[in-house]
Every structure is written in structure tokens, then in C-alpha cells.
Amino acid sequence: MxxxxxxxxxxxxxxxxxxxxxxxxxxxxxxxxxxxxxxxxxxxxxxxxxxxxxxxxxxxSRPRLFKNRPAKDAPAADSSDADDPVTDLPTSKKKRPALTRSTSRAEKATEPDTNEAETIERPSVAPTATDDDPVETTPPAEAESATAPDKTDPPPATGADTAPEPLRPLAKxxxxxxxxxxxxxxxxxxxxxxxxxxxxxxxxxSVRRQPTDEILTATNASGVVASRRVQAAAVETFPGNAYQSPIVAADGTTYLATYDVNTGSTVSIIDRDGQVLATSGTIDGFVRGGAVTRPDGSLIVVTAALRGNRSTIRSIDSDGTVTNLATVSGVPDLQVRTGADGSLYFSTRRPNPFDPFGTLPNRYYRISPTNTVQSLPYNTSLSLTPDGGAYLVSRQGASSTLRVYTPTGNRTIFLPFGATAGSPIVGQDGTVYVTAAQRGLFGTKTTRVYTLDGTTSTTSTVTGLPGATVVTADGLYLETFTFPGTTDPGTGTTYISMITADGARTSDPITGRLAGFTFQVTDDGTVYAPLLDPSSSATGRVAVVSPDGAVTTATLPGPIVTRTVRTDGAATTGSQNVGYVNYRAGGIDHVAVLDPDGTIARTIDLPAGATASTVFFGPDGAAFQLLDYRGPEGQTTARQLIALETGTLTEVVQGGTAPGSFDVVFGPDGVGYFLTSGDSTTTKVLGFDSSGATVVPLSTFVQPVDAQTNDGDFPENQYLSFAPDGTAYVLDYTVQPTAGVYALTSSGAQLVQPIDRAGGVRATAPTFSKDGTTGFVTIADGPGPGPGPGPGGILLYSFPTVSTL
Structure with missing residues (x-):
């Protein structure tokens, strides 16, 4: 008993x-x-x-890796430990630094070494370049006004930009x-x-929340969104913290990489509901440079200790089996990139023995599809082609080397000693171009251009040093310039060359230098190049270069105005055989529409107080400009978009440049979105079509989570994530009851997944299953100390996309 x-x-x-x-x-x-x-x-x-x-x-923020990333043209530091034997990667309880971020493909940012939350600083207003040179002008054609609000005063905003109303969450x-x-x-x-x-x-x-269907409504700046029946979503809990959003491989396998500061990393293979199908178990070290997939569906992670000297490359398959592929010296400092043939590319840095927080440049690595390691100089730039080709330009001291890896073979080309080599440029047909600038002993300036199709190459030499480029279906258009002496005074002579595999066709000399370091090319091959003219403040000049290289100069009745705009998904050429150039006259800005013969076909008068960006083109070639309205201290206080072919203007959106984001993003379906910042972290988004009509009403998000693109050495941040059907999604990770995942539809911001932030401060932007029916986001379940997880780990939300509702 x-x-x-x-x-x-x-x-x-x-x-x-x-x-x-x-x-x-x-x-x-x-x-x-x-x-x-x-x-x-x-x-x-x-x-x-x-x-x-x-x-x-x-x-x-994501974990930041290192304090500083020097410019790619800086001399590379050699490494003496590239071939050291494999060693175990120690784990550490130190805070994990956040990943490096970049604001532009052309800019290399310097990041502070801190484990604190980053402070977002609003970028300063881009300067406006003007011309001051008087030249005789031809009378322009009669001006036409843009379809706009009242132009006598700065236009007010036409819509209230409020955040969506609180909604009852589907899962908590x-x-x-x-x-x-x-x-x-x-x-x-x-x-x-x-x-x-x-x-x-x-x-x-294994606990899943599957509540009954509810009718949810959301309110945005343009009014109440139509009611939509939201399907049940799944919420799964994982220990640790997420490195990034779930990663979907080419075969549909979905991976979630997490870490714990005390134990290391884990990779889980999940289904569309977030259920764990397999797991890798604990992997020593922490993922650096982001996890990526190979074409065979496997996940690649490069792991190292928090303050490590060495990194291990590992492969995880759909069963969770971990395979060690190689060990290299240093730790990745930027995004790991994958070629179409499965090769891997990344640069590394190593700890500075004289600075407990600093690092030094180390090496650049290529891991072949068969996992052979090749070590290159740190200062290497990469371009990938869809057929599996990789083109790398390495610079070390006065020497530069071009390496080509293709499915049909490899090739190495030694560039002229002392030449300044540019990064590889991929053409629309897969042809690759590399420039090498040369300066002679007696002040001569030339550029050698290598045109490569696989391992086959041709070489052309043109006059001047390389400048701006435009890639078209016909080839590469290249600006070169010369100046007297050895120091560039910003004046001199400009040439425009069209480069193909058959050679180079160079224009007649153009007196002057480009304004705004940009030019336009139309489908018929005509080039429109606005010129700096410091001698005049009353007129502006535009060089119009015909397809045969002849140059005609058009004179505008006001100085040239240029302002850069950051776009993603834009085309390089327009659908109309005309040029668009901005100038200022009579106290307002205008757009001169030029014909191929240099005459002004028409003039678009911009609203009073508006300063236009340089023209950019949608995926179908439609021409647009982004207008900024400035306050008394020169800061941007409102933004608006104009379609130049129709003259249609969107509503005026109050706010400035959205920090950490592109100005304009085009989705895979051709819809464009321009972004404006509000107070603090607030971002406003408006969608437009090729005619300039608003197709996605203005929506306001209090704290959108940024995602990184991975199409270059320096990934960009953006707040929009696109599903396979082209719909844009935003995760608004605010402490307000409106937190959730929103789909940007013709009715406005549609709530598809409420989120219970529960005090967490980390989240990842939406990613989507291969068939586009399910989206995923992760959030930290509570703040947690330092870089570690919240008290409840992370929550993985899997939600149905609007295409399934």
C-alpha cells in the first residue's frame, strides 16, 4: 500500500x-x-x-558586424593566416554586433561600433546644382501646365495621413x-x-493559434479600406533570436536561422504553417554575412565567434543535415552572394590586435560550386550574370586583375599597370563591360574598355577618363572627359561613346562637363546631356548627340537644375524619343521636353515652390520626376510625383525624405511607390501607375521594418516586400494597436496579420513561400537583454497573402 x-x-x-x-x-x-x-x-x-x-x-536592426568598412579602392591588407588549419569556433557571451548597412550602391557607409539600438538620422536635403552661364536661346514652344493643384501657393496635402485603426489581433x-x-x-x-x-x-x-475567421477593417490616409475576411494564421515559437526573415530556396524549402548568445546558431526547416520539419541542431558560432541558398535548395551559412579570426562555411539541406564545406580566415563583413551556378562570394575582415573594437581588411573569397576555396585581394568588386557567370575586378596597389568564371570556362586578364579599374557593368543582354582609366606622362587621358561575352573579349580605347554610364539594349553608353593638367577643375571637354562587342563609336567633342553627372538615352540612340555652364546664370545648355555622333546644342531660357533621386526597379531608358531637362525661370522650375534635333517641343511648368528631381523611368519607359517642396531653411517639407508624358500630379504628401529607403520603388507588376517620412520613424507610401494615377492610396506606417535587397556588394534597405504576384507588403512594428502586416492594395493598406508586439524590439520584414500563398515574419517575444532573445524567444507568424483571401 x-x-x-x-x-x-x-x-x-x-x-x-x-x-x-x-x-x-x-x-x-x-x-x-x-x-x-x-x-x-x-x-x-x-x-x-x-x-x-x-x-x-x-x-x-540586424546584428552589425564591424565598426568600419573602408572604401573599395583602399589598398588591401594582405593576410598571413589564409591557410591556417581548421580550428573550433569558440562561442561567446558578448553582445553580437549588428550587420553593416549601406544607403546606396555607390556609397560605402561607415558604421559606428555599437551594440546599442541605432539612431536613425534623416539624410540632409540633396543639393540642387544650377547653371550660371548666359548663352543665346531659341524661343521655346508654348508652355503647358501640369495637371496640378493651385500653382500660386505651395499645394497643401489632399489626404489625411493617419495610421490604421486599432484592430483585434488574430493571435497573441x-x-x-x-x-x-x-x-x-x-x-x-x-x-x-x-x-x-x-x-x-x-x-x-507545436502550439498553434487558429482562431475563427473575423471581419477586419483598416483605415488609412485615403479612407476606410473595404472589409476583408481574414483567414486564420499560425504562430510558432522558437528559442533564441532570428538572424533574418525565413529564407525560401528555389525548390520551396523554407529555412529559419536563429541564434542564442550562450549556445550558437540553429537552422530549422519549416512548413508553410511554421511547423518544424527538421532542425540542424546547434551550430558553433554565429552567422555572418546573412544566410543564403544555393540553386540545389541547400542553405549556406558562414559562422564565426563574436570576435573571431576564422569562419566556417556550412551547408544545411532540407533534412537538417549539416556539412562543413571550408574554413577561411577572417569574418564576412558584407552580404554573402550566390551565383547562379552555386558559387559563393564574400569579403572578410579580421580583428585589429591594437584596437579591441576595430578590424582590418583581410581577404575576398570565392567558394566554387564544388566547394574549392579561392582567396583574392580584399579590394574586389563582383558582378553576376543570369547564366552563372561571375566577373571580378581585384585591385592591389597599382595592379588590377579581371577574373572571369563562366559555365564554359575561366579566364584571367591583367589590366594595364597603374590603371584605375572600374567595377564590372552587366548589360541587358548579359554582356559585361569593364573600364580602365589611364593617365599618360604628358597629361594624356584615355580609357580602355573591355567588352566580355563569357570568356570572349574585345578591347576599345576612347579619349578621356570614364564618368557616367547608361546601359541600354544596344550596348553601354559611356561618358568620358578631359581637362588640362593633372587636377580636375570641373571644366573641359566631354565625349559620349557607345560601346559594343564590335568596338566603340564616340561622339564629336562637347565643350563643357555634364551637370549632375548624368545623361539620358532614348530607344533610337539619341543622347541628351545637360551641361554645366558657370559663365551664365540666365540660360542653360543641353548637348543633344545623334546616333551617328553629331552634336547639337540646345539653349534653355534658364539655368539647368539637377537633383538626384534614389530608385529601385527603374528602367534606364524612356519609351519616348524625347529628352527631359529641368531649368529655372520666372521664379519656378520648368521641364523642357526636347526633340532629337534639339528644339524645345513643349514645356511643363511645375507647381510653385516645387523642385524636381532628374527624370527617371518606370519599367515600361514612362517618364517621372519626384517633386520636393522646401521649408524656409531648405529642408524638404512635402513631396509629390509627376508623370511627364501626361502631366498628371499625385497628391502632395507632407514630410521629407524617408531615411534608410529608396525614394521610389517599382514592384514586379510595374506599380511604382514613392516614400515620404513623417515624424520620427513614420513613413508614408503612395502607389502610382505609368500614367501617374494613384492606384494605391496614401498609407501611413508608424514604424515599418526595413528589408535588405541582395543584388549588389552593398545591399539597400527598403520598407516594401513584394510577393510573387507583385503585391507590396509592410510590417508596421509599432507599439500602437495598429501593429501588423499590411498589403498595399487598390483599397489602401489592408491588414492581413495583426501583430502583438508585447514589448519586443526586433522584427524581420515579410518573406513569402515559393507559390506566394503564405507570408512569414518574425518578432522578438519581449525585449530581452542586449542582442539576446526576449524572455519568450521569437514568434514566427505565417499568414495567408491577399491572393488567397
């Missing part, structure tokens, strides 16, 4: 086992955890305390279950399971 004491202990074990196995929905649903105790003693059940909510000003994480603490007065009572126990994590990861 069992004693009273033994029976009490037996009951306690059964209660713990019932919780571990998930038996009894009442136990799982309540905020606390119940434990069976002897009748003679008092048992205490304690609720987990919800973490305090973060503030909207908290910066969402049971954060209290992740830190159970069963208090007991009995010394020999059964222990409560630790919050980090593998059994508890496994059980909790």
Missing part, C-alpha cells in the same frame, strides 16, 4: 507530465502554470510578467508560458521544468 507521502509525490509528477505532453487545454490556455502539490502544504502559482512595451523610436503569444516558475513549500516536491528546457520548447513550438 502506497504511503501518503509517496502518493503526493506521484501526483506531482503526473501533473508535470500532463503539462509537458500538452494534455488539458485549460492548463495551456490560462496565463499561469498549475502544479499538483500535497494537500498539507500550500502551492503557489506565479504568472509570468509581460515585458514592458518598447518605444516607437527604438531602431530595428502566450508569453507567460515561457517562463514557468512553480513555487512550492516542499523541499522534496518535484522541480518545475526550466524555461529553456528542450522538452518545454518542443511542446510549446
Amino acid at each position: 502506497t504511503s501518503e507521502r509517496a502518493r503526493d509525490m506521484y501526483i506531482g509528477r503526473v501533473g508535470a507530465l500532463a503539462l509537458a505532453l500538452g494534455i488539458g487545454s485549460a492548463i495551456v490556455a490560462v496565463p499561469g502554470v498549475a502544479w499538483a502539490e500535497p494537500d498539507s502544504t500550500s502551492a503557489t502559482s506565479q504568472n509570468a510578467t509581460s515585458p514592458s512595451a518598447g518605444t516607437a523610436a527604438e531602431k530595428l 503569444a502566450l508569453t507567460t508560458l515561457f517562463t514557468p516558475r512553480a513555487l512550492t513549500s516542499e523541499d522534496d516536491a518535484p522541480d518545475s521544468p526550466a524555461a529553456s528546457s528542450a522538452l518545454l520548447w518542443t511542446v510549446l513550438a
Whole structure:
């Protein structure tokens, strides 16, 4: 017969086992955890305390790797430990630095070495270049006004830009279950399971919230969005913190890479509901340079200790099997890139022995499809082609080398000693161009251009040093310039050359230099190049270069105005055989529309107070400009977009340049979005079509999560994530009740997944399954100390896209 004491202990074990196995929905649903105790003693059940909510000003960031990234043209430091033997990667409890970020493909940012949340600084207003040179002018054609609001005063905003209304969330994480603490007065009572126990994590990861369908509505700047029936979503919990959004391979396999500061990294293979299908187990070290996939569907991670000297490249397949591929010196400092043939490319840095927080340039690595390691100078730039080709230009001292890797063979070309080599430029047909600038002993200036099709190459030499380029379907258009002496005074002579595999065709000399370092090319091969003219403040000059190289100069009745605009997904040429050049006259800005013979076909008068960007083109060739309205101190206070072919203007959106984002983004379906910042982290988004009509009403997001593109050495940040059907999504990770994933539709910002932030300060932008029916986001379940996870790990939300609703 069992004693009273033994029976009490037996009951306690059964209660713990019932919780571990998930038996009894009442136990799982309540905020606390119940434990069976002897009748003679008092048992205490304690609720987990919800973490305090973060503030909207908290910066969402990924782990930053290093303090500084020097310019690619800086001399590369050699490494003496490239061939050291493989060593185990130690783990560390130090804070994990955040990933490097860049604001432009052409700019290489310097990041502070800090583990604190980043402070977003609004970029300064781009300067406006003007011309001051008087020249005789031909009377322009009669001006036509843009279809715009009242032009006598700066136009007011036409829509209220408010955040979406609070909505009842579909799913809320049971954060209290992740830190159970069963208090007991009995010394020999059964222990409560630790919050980090593998059994508890496994059980909790299987808990899914599938609420009944609800009717949800969202309100945006343009009014109330139509009601939509939102399907049930799934929420899964994982220990640790997420490196990045779930990664979807070419074969549809979905990977989630997470880390814990005390143990290292883990890769989980998940289904569309976030259920774990397989796991890699613990991997030593932390993923650097981001996880990427190969064409065979495997995931590649490069891991190292927080302050490591060496990195290990590993492959994880869809079964969770981990294979060590290679070990290299240094730690990746930028995004790892993958070629179409499965080759890997990344640069590394190593700790500075004289600076506890600093690093030094190390090497650039190519890992072949068969996992052979090739070490190159750190100062290497890369361009990839869709057929699996890779073109690398390495610079070390006065020497430059061009390396070509293609499916049909490899080739190495040594560029002229002392030449300044440019980065490889990929043409629309896959042809690659590399420029090498040369200066002679007696002040001569020439550019050698290498045109490569696979391992076949031709070489052309043109007059002048290389400048701006425009890639067209016909070839590469290249600006070159000369000047007297050895120091560039900003004046001199300009040439425009069209480069093909057959050679170079160079224009007649153009007196003067380009304004704004840009020019336009039309489909018929005509070039429109605005020129600097310091001698005049009353007129402006434009060089019009015909396809045969003849130059005609058009004179505008006001100085040239140029302003850069940052676009993503834009075309390089327009659909109309005309040029668009901005100038200022009569106190307002105008756009001169030029014919190929240099005459002014028409003039577009911009609204009063508006300063236009340089023209840019949508995917179908439609021409646009982004207008800025400035305050008394020169800051941008409002923005507007104009379609130049129709003269249509969007509404005026109050705010300035959106920090950390492109100005205009074109989606895969051709819809364009221009972004404007509001107060603090607020960002406003408006979508337009090729005619300039608004097709996605103005929407305001309090704290959108930024995603990184991965199409260059320096990934860009942007707030829009695109599903395969072209719909844009935004994760608004605000502390307000409006937090959630939104789809930008013709009705406005449509809430597709409410998010319970629960005080977390880390989140990843949406990614989508291969078939486009499911989206994924991750959030930290509570703030957590330093770079580590919140008290409840991370929550993975998988939600149906609007295409399935």
C-alpha cells in the first residue's frame, strides 16, 4: 500500500507530465502554470510578467558586424593566416554586433561600433546644382501646365495621413508560458521544468493559434479600406533570436536561422504553417554575412565567434543535415552572394590586435560550386550574370586583375599597370563591360574598355577618363572627359561613346562637363546631356548627340537644375524619343521636353515652390520626376510625383525624405511607390501607375521594418516586400494597436496579420513561400537583454497573402 507521502509525490509528477505532453487545454490556455502539490502544504502559482512595451523610436536592426568598412579602392591588407588549419569556433557571451548597412550602391557607409539600438538620422536635403552661364536661346514652344493643384501657393496635402485603426489581433503569444516558475513549500516536491528546457520548447513550438475567421477593417490616409475576411494564421515559437526573415530556396524549402548568445546558431526547416520539419541542431558560432541558398535548395551559412579570426562555411539541406564545406580566415563583413551556378562570394575582415573594437581588411573569397576555396585581394568588386557567370575586378596597389568564371570556362586578364579599374557593368543582354582609366606622362587621358561575352573579349580605347554610364539594349553608353593638367577643375571637354562587342563609336567633342553627372538615352540612340555652364546664370545648355555622333546644342531660357533621386526597379531608358531637362525661370522650375534635333517641343511648368528631381523611368519607359517642396531653411517639407508624358500630379504628401529607403520603388507588376517620412520613424507610401494615377492610396506606417535587397556588394534597405504576384507588403512594428502586416492594395493598406508586439524590439520584414500563398515574419517575444532573445524567444507568424483571401 502506497504511503501518503509517496502518493503526493506521484501526483506531482503526473501533473508535470500532463503539462509537458500538452494534455488539458485549460492548463495551456490560462496565463499561469498549475502544479499538483500535497494537500498539507500550500502551492503557489506565479504568472509570468509581460515585458514592458518598447518605444516607437527604438531602431530595428540586424546584428552589425564591424565598426568600419573602408572604401573599395583602399589598398588591401594582405593576410598571413589564409591557410591556417581548421580550428573550433569558440562561442561567446558578448553582445553580437549588428550587420553593416549601406544607403546606396555607390556609397560605402561607415558604421559606428555599437551594440546599442541605432539612431536613425534623416539624410540632409540633396543639393540642387544650377547653371550660371548666359548663352543665346531659341524661343521655346508654348508652355503647358501640369495637371496640378493651385500653382500660386505651395499645394497643401489632399489626404489625411493617419495610421490604421486599432484592430483585434488574430493571435497573441502566450508569453507567460515561457517562463514557468512553480513555487512550492516542499523541499522534496518535484522541480518545475526550466524555461529553456528542450522538452518545454518542443511542446510549446507545436502550439498553434487558429482562431475563427473575423471581419477586419483598416483605415488609412485615403479612407476606410473595404472589409476583408481574414483567414486564420499560425504562430510558432522558437528559442533564441532570428538572424533574418525565413529564407525560401528555389525548390520551396523554407529555412529559419536563429541564434542564442550562450549556445550558437540553429537552422530549422519549416512548413508553410511554421511547423518544424527538421532542425540542424546547434551550430558553433554565429552567422555572418546573412544566410543564403544555393540553386540545389541547400542553405549556406558562414559562422564565426563574436570576435573571431576564422569562419566556417556550412551547408544545411532540407533534412537538417549539416556539412562543413571550408574554413577561411577572417569574418564576412558584407552580404554573402550566390551565383547562379552555386558559387559563393564574400569579403572578410579580421580583428585589429591594437584596437579591441576595430578590424582590418583581410581577404575576398570565392567558394566554387564544388566547394574549392579561392582567396583574392580584399579590394574586389563582383558582378553576376543570369547564366552563372561571375566577373571580378581585384585591385592591389597599382595592379588590377579581371577574373572571369563562366559555365564554359575561366579566364584571367591583367589590366594595364597603374590603371584605375572600374567595377564590372552587366548589360541587358548579359554582356559585361569593364573600364580602365589611364593617365599618360604628358597629361594624356584615355580609357580602355573591355567588352566580355563569357570568356570572349574585345578591347576599345576612347579619349578621356570614364564618368557616367547608361546601359541600354544596344550596348553601354559611356561618358568620358578631359581637362588640362593633372587636377580636375570641373571644366573641359566631354565625349559620349557607345560601346559594343564590335568596338566603340564616340561622339564629336562637347565643350563643357555634364551637370549632375548624368545623361539620358532614348530607344533610337539619341543622347541628351545637360551641361554645366558657370559663365551664365540666365540660360542653360543641353548637348543633344545623334546616333551617328553629331552634336547639337540646345539653349534653355534658364539655368539647368539637377537633383538626384534614389530608385529601385527603374528602367534606364524612356519609351519616348524625347529628352527631359529641368531649368529655372520666372521664379519656378520648368521641364523642357526636347526633340532629337534639339528644339524645345513643349514645356511643363511645375507647381510653385516645387523642385524636381532628374527624370527617371518606370519599367515600361514612362517618364517621372519626384517633386520636393522646401521649408524656409531648405529642408524638404512635402513631396509629390509627376508623370511627364501626361502631366498628371499625385497628391502632395507632407514630410521629407524617408531615411534608410529608396525614394521610389517599382514592384514586379510595374506599380511604382514613392516614400515620404513623417515624424520620427513614420513613413508614408503612395502607389502610382505609368500614367501617374494613384492606384494605391496614401498609407501611413508608424514604424515599418526595413528589408535588405541582395543584388549588389552593398545591399539597400527598403520598407516594401513584394510577393510573387507583385503585391507590396509592410510590417508596421509599432507599439500602437495598429501593429501588423499590411498589403498595399487598390483599397489602401489592408491588414492581413495583426501583430502583438508585447514589448519586443526586433522584427524581420515579410518573406513569402515559393507559390506566394503564405507570408512569414518574425518578432522578438519581449525585449530581452542586449542582442539576446526576449524572455519568450521569437514568434514566427505565417499568414495567408491577399491572393488567397
